[in-house]
Amino acid sequence: MTAPAPVVRKGRKGAGLTLRDVARLAGVAPITASRALNTPDAVSETVLKKVRDAVERTGYVPNLLAGGLASKKSRLVAAVVPTIVGPIFLETVQSLTEALADAGYQLMLGQSGYENSREDALLEAIIGRRPDGVVLTGIMRSPESRKRLLASGIPVVETWDLTPTPIDMLVGFSHEAIGREVARYLHQRGRKKVAVVGGRDERSQRRMNAFAQECVALGMHEGRAPLPMHHVTAPTTLGQGRQGLAELLQAQPDLDAIFCSSDILAMGVMIEAQVRGIAIPSQLALMGFGDLSFSRDLHPQLTTVRIDGTGIGKAAARFIIERAEGREVPERVHDIGFTIIERQSV
Amino acid sequence: MTAPAPVVRKGRKGAGLTLRDVARLAGVAPITASRALNTPDAVSETVLKKVRDAVERTGYVPNLLAGGLASKKSRLVAAVVPTIVGPIFLETVQSLTEALADAGYQLMLGQSGYENSREDALLEAIIGRRPDGVVLTGIMRSPESRKRLLASGIPVVETWDLTPTPIDMLVGFSHEAIGREVARYLHQRGRKKVAVVGGRDERSQRRMNAFAQECVALGMHEGRAPLPMHHVTAPTTLGQGRQGLAELLQAQPDLDAIFCSSDILAMGVMIEAQVRGIAIPSQLALMGFGDLSFSRDLHPQLTTVRIDGTGIGKAAARFIIERAEGREVPERVHDIGFTIIERQSV
DNA sequence: ATGAAAGCGCTAACAT
DNA sequence: ATGTTAGCGCTTTCAT
Numbered sequence: 001m002t003a004p005a006p007v008v009r010k011g012r013k014g015a016g017l018t019l020r021d022v023a024r025l026a027g028v029a030p031i032t033a034s035r036a037l038n039t040p041d042a043v044s045e046t047v048l049k050k051v052r053d054a055v056e057r058t059g060y061v062p063n064l065l066a067g068g069l070a071s072k073k074s075r076l077v078a079a080v081v082p083t084i085v086g087p088i089f090l091e092t093v094q095s096l097t098e099a100l101a102d103a104g105y106q107l108m109l110g111q112s113g114y115e116n117s118r119e120d121a122l123l124e125a126i127i128g129r130r131p132d133g134v135v136l137t138g139i140m141r142s143p144e145s146r147k148r149l150l151a152s153g154i155p156v157v158e159t160w161d162l163t164p165t166p167i168d169m170l171v172g173f174s175h176e177a178i179g180r181e182v183a184r185y186l187h188q189r190g191r192k193k194v195a196v197v198g199g200r201d202e203r204s205q206r207r208m209n210a211f212a213q214e215c216v217a218l219g220m221h222e223g224r225a226p227l228p229m230h231h232v233t234a235p236t237t238l239g240q241g242r243q244g245l246a247e248l249l250q251a252q253p254d255l256d257a258i259f260c261s262s263d264i265l266a267m268g269v270m271i272e273a274q275v276r277g278i279a280i281p282s283q284l285a286l287m288g289f290g291d292l293s294f295s296r297d298l299h300p301q302l303t304t305v306r307i308d309g310t311g312i313g314k315a316a317a318r319f320i321i322e323r324a325e326g327r328e329v330p331e332r333v334h335d336i337g338f339t340i341i342e343r344q345s346v
Numbered sequence: 347m348t349a350p351a352p353v354v355r356k357g358r359k360g361a362g363l364t365l366r367d368v369a370r371l372a373g374v375a376p377i378t379a380s381r382a383l384n385t386p387d388a389v390s391e392t393v394l395k396k397v398r399d400a401v402e403r404t405g406y407v408p409n410l411l412a413g414g415l416a417s418k419k420s421r422l423v424a425a426v427v428p429t430i431v432g433p434i435f436l437e438t439v440q441s442l443t444e445a446l447a448d449a450g451y452q453l454m455l456g457q458s459g460y461e462n463s464r465e466d467a468l469l470e471a472i473i474g475r476r477p478d479g480v481v482l483t484g485i486m487r488s489p490e491s492r493k494r495l496l497a498s499g500i501p502v503v504e505t506w507d508l509t510p511t512p513i514d515m516l517v518g519f520s521h522e523a524i525g526r527e528v529a530r531y532l533h534q535r536g537r538k539k540v541a542v543v544g545g546r547d548e549r550s551q552r553r554m555n556a557f558a559q560e561c562v563a564l565g566m567h568e569g570r571a572p573l574p575m576h577h578v579t580a581p582t583t584l585g586q587g588r589q590g591l592a593e594l595l596q597a598q599p600d601l602d603a604i605f606c607s608s609d610i611l612a613m614g615v616m617i618e619a620q621v622r623g624i625a626i627p628s629q630l631a632l633m634g635f636g637d638l639s640f641s642r643d644l645h646p647q648l649t650t651v652r653i654d655g656t657g658i659g660k661a662a663a664r665f666i667i668e669r670a671e672g673r674e675v676p677e678r679v680h681d682i683g684f685t686i687i688e689r690q691s692v
Numbered sequence: 693a694t695g696a697a698a699g700c701g702c703t704a705a706c707a708t
Numbered sequence: 709a710t711g712t713t714a715g716c717g718c719t720t721t722c723a724t
Contacts (some may be wrong), residue, residue, distance in 0.1 A: 018716095018717055018718085019717065019718065020717080020718095028694080028695090029694070029695050029696080030695095030717090030718080030719095031694080031695065031696085031718095031719075031720095032693085032694055032695070034718070034719065035693090035694085038719090042693075042694095043693070043694085044693060044694090047693080047694085059494065059497055061470055061473045061474050061494075061498070062474055062717085062718080063415070063474065063476060063716090063717055063718070064471075064474040064475050064476075064718095065411050065414045065415045065420060065475065065476055065716090065717080065718090066415050066700090066716070066717035066718040066719085067717080067718050067719070068411045068700095068718090069409070069411045069412050069415055069700050069701065069702085069716090069717080069718070069719090070699080070700050070717075070718045070719040070720075071700085071718080071719055071720080072700075072719095074411060076454075076475075083440065084430075084436055084439055084440050084443065085433075085436050085437065085440050087431075087433065090430055090431050090436075091431065093430055093455075094429065094430050094431050094457070097430070097455065097456070097457050098457065101456075101457075101464070101467075101468070101471075104471075106454055106456065106471050106472075106475070107454070107455050107456075108422075108452055108453070108454050108455070109439075109443060109453050109454070109455045110443070110447075110452065110453075111440070111443050111444065111447070118447070121447075122447070124407055125410075125447075125450075125452050126452075127407045128407050128408055128409065128410040129410050129411065129422075129452070130409060130410075130411055148405065148407075151405055152407070237639055237640065237643065238639075238640040238643035238644070239642070239643040242643060264640065267640070268640075268643060271643070271644065271645050274620070274645065275645050293583055293584075294583065294584040294610065294613070296585070297583065297584035297585040297587075297588060297614060297617070298584070298617065299617050299620065299621050364700095364701055364702085365701065365702065366701080366702095374710080374711090375710065375711050375712080376701090376702080376703095376711095377702090377703075377704095377710080377711065377712085378709085378710055378711075380702070380703065381703095381709090381710085384703085388709075388710095389709065389710080390709060390710090393709080393710085408701090408702080409700090409701055409702070410702095411700090411701080411702090412700070412701035412702040412703085412716090413701080413702050413703070414702090414716095415700090415701080415702070415703090415716050415717065415718085416701075416702045416703040416704075416715080416716050417702080417703055417704080417716085418703095418716075
C-alpha cells in the first residue's frame with residue numbers, strides 16, 4: 001500500500017542518500033539524526049557519536065533545499081551588482097561572501113547590468129529562492145522592483161549610497177558630500193582651474209555635480225560657462241582617462257586640477273600627462289575615487305577618496321544576519337562615510 | 347481532523363502565497379497552474395490567460411526551493427574562485443553569470459581562499475544545495491574534495507588549467523605552453539638576459555618554471571645559476587612589481603627582459619622602470635599575463651598573454667547546461683589556448 | 693532526550 | 709488538455 005517496492009539504492013554514494021538512511025544506520029529516528037546535526041546539544045553523547053559515524057561512513061550531505069523548504073530559512077543571501085567587472089564593488093562582495101560564509105550563509109550573485117532591462121527577471125529569480133536577505137549595490141531604481149522586494153518580506157540592504165527612503169536597511173555614504181569635500185580640498189590647496197572626468201552612471205554624476213556646484217560657490221569657477229566635464233561610459237577605462245585629459249586640455253589648456261570619478265580614469269589621466277610632459281602635481285593636480293589597491297603604488301602616488309568597501313560588506317552581512325536570526329535592527333541606516341587619502345598627486 | 351484551523355492570510359502579498367492560491371484564483375488545479383508557468387505550450391490559451399492574470403494580480407513568485415526539491419533540478423550553478431578580488435577570473439565569472447542567466451540558471455559564488463582550509467566547508471555548502479553544476483576555477487587540489495564532488499554526481503567543470511585527470515569536464519589551457527611560448531618570443535627578439543617576477547600560486551609557478559626551462563634550452567641563460575626570479579604572494583600588486591624590478595636589478599643590472607605572472611605586476615615593473623629612467627622596450631622588454639583592460643592603454647602599451655576568460659565562462663556554461671538538460675557532452679575537455687598580444691613593451 | 697505525524701510548496705507519474 | 713495522487717527530504721509541532 002504505502003511502499004510500492006523496496007527502494008533501489010543508487011550506485012553513487014552521496015547521491016540519493018537521505019537523512020533516513022543515516023538515521024537507520026545510526027539506529028535512531030530521522031528527527032533525532034536531524035537534531036544531532038543541527039542542534040547537537042539537544043541530543044545525548046551516544047546518539048551524537050552514532051550519527052556522526054554514520055554521516056562519516058556514508059558521506060552524507062544534507063539537502064539544503066529540503067531543509068530550507070521545511071524550515072523557511074534558506075541560508076542564502078543574494079547580492080545584486082551592476083557588473084562584477086569593475087573593481088569598485090569587489091571588495092564589498094568579497095567581504096560579504098566571507099562574513100556570510102562564517103555565519104553559515106552562502107552568497108548568490110546576480111548582475112543587473114547598467115540598464116534596467118534585466119532587473120525584473122533577476123529579481124524574480126532571486127525572490128524565487130526565498131533568500132534570507134538581499135544586498136543591493138546602489139539604490140534600487142524601478143518602483144516596480146522596489147514594490148516587489150518590499151512585498152516579498154525579505155530583508156534588504158541597499159549599499160553604496162544614501163537615500164531618505166530606503167526600502168529597508170542601508171549602508172552607504174553621500175556622493176554629494178564627497179563632491180563638495182573634494183572641491184574644498186582642491187580649493188584649500190590653491191587650485192583655480194578645475195575640470196572633471198566622470199562616468200555617466202548616476203552616482204558618479206551626483207558626485208560630479210556636487211563638486212561643480214561647490215567649485216562655483218568657492219569662486220573656483222565663474223558661474224557663466226559650465227565647469228569643463230568629460231563624460232565617459234561605465235565601466236571606466238584607462239583609455240577614457242587619457243582621452244579625457246586630451247580633450248579637456250584642448251578646450252582649456254590652463255587647467256590646474258582634475259577630479260576623476262574613478263581611480264582608473266585618474267590613472268589614465270596620469271599616463272596621458274606623463275606622455276605630454278605635464279608634471280603632476282606641480283602643473284596639474286589629480287584626484288581619483290575608490291582608492292584601488294594600485295593607487296598608492298603609482299608614481300606619483302594618487303590622492304583619492306577612499307570608501308571602506310570591506311566595511312560596507314561586513315555591515316551589510318551583519319544587518320542581514322541579525323534579521324535572519326529574528327532580531328530587530330534598531331539603526332537601519334548606517335552612513336559609513338569616506339576619507340580623502342592625501343598622497344602625492346595634489 | 348486534517349485542517350486544524352483556516353489558514354491565516356498574511357498581510358504582505360507575495361509572502362506565503364503559493365501555487366494553490368494562484369490555481370484557486372484561476373479556477374484550475376495546482377498542477378495546471380504549474381504547467382501554465384513551466385510548459386505554457388501544454389495548456390490551452392484560456393487557461394494560460396487565466397493563470398497569468400492570477401499571477402499578475404497576486405504578485406506570485408514560484409518557490410524554487412520547493413520546485414527544485416520536487417523536480418531534482420535546482421537551476422543553480424555554483425562557481426568556486428580562489429578570490430573574487432584580482433581581476434583575472436572576473437571576466438569568466440561575468441560571462442558565466444550571463445550565459446547561465448540567459449538559460450534560466452543562477453550563479454552561486456564561493457571563495458575558497460588560497461589555502462585549502464575552507465575548501466571542505468565550502469564544498470559541503472555547495473553540494474548541500476544540489477546545484478545542477480559546479481564550475482571550478484583551477485583544478486581541485488585535495489583528493490578528499492575531488493572524491494566528494496565525484497560522489498555527489500554533480501556535473502563539474504574545471505577551468506583555467508589542463509590536466510590529464512579532470513574530475514569531469516574541463517575548459518582550460520596549458521600554463522607550461524605559455525611559459526615556453528613566451529621564452530621563444532623573447533628569444534626571437536634577441537633578448538639575452540631574462541628574469542621573472544611571479545606569483546607564488548601554483549599555476550603561476552608552472553608558467554614560470556616552463557619559461558625558465560625553455561630559456562635554458564634556448565641558450566638564453568647559462569644552466570649554472572638559476573634564472574633570476576622574484577616571487578610574490580598573490581594577489582599581486584603594483585608595489586610588488588616595482589619592488590621586483592628593484593631587487594632583480596640589484597642582483598643583475600644588465601637584464602634586458604622580464605616576464606611577469608600578471609599584468610598588474612608588469613605595470614608595477616613599468617612604473618619602476620620609468621622612475622629609474624629605464625627605457626621600455628629598448629633597454630628592457632616587458633611581458634605580462636592576462637591582458638587586463640588597461641594593458642593596451644599603458645605607455646608603452648603592454649605586450650602580454652591573452653586568455654579568453656569570457657570564452658571560458660561561455661564554454662563552461664554550455665557544458666553545464668548541456669548536462670543539466672540531460673544531454674551527453676562528447677568532448678569533455680576543451681583547450682581554449684592563449685594568444686600573445688604583440689604591443690609595444692617588447 | 694527521543695519519536696510520530698504532518699506538512700513545507702512544488703512536480704512526476706499516472707490517470708482521465 | 710486537465711486532474712489525482714503521491715511523494716521530494718527535511719523540520720515543526722506535539723507527544724512521550
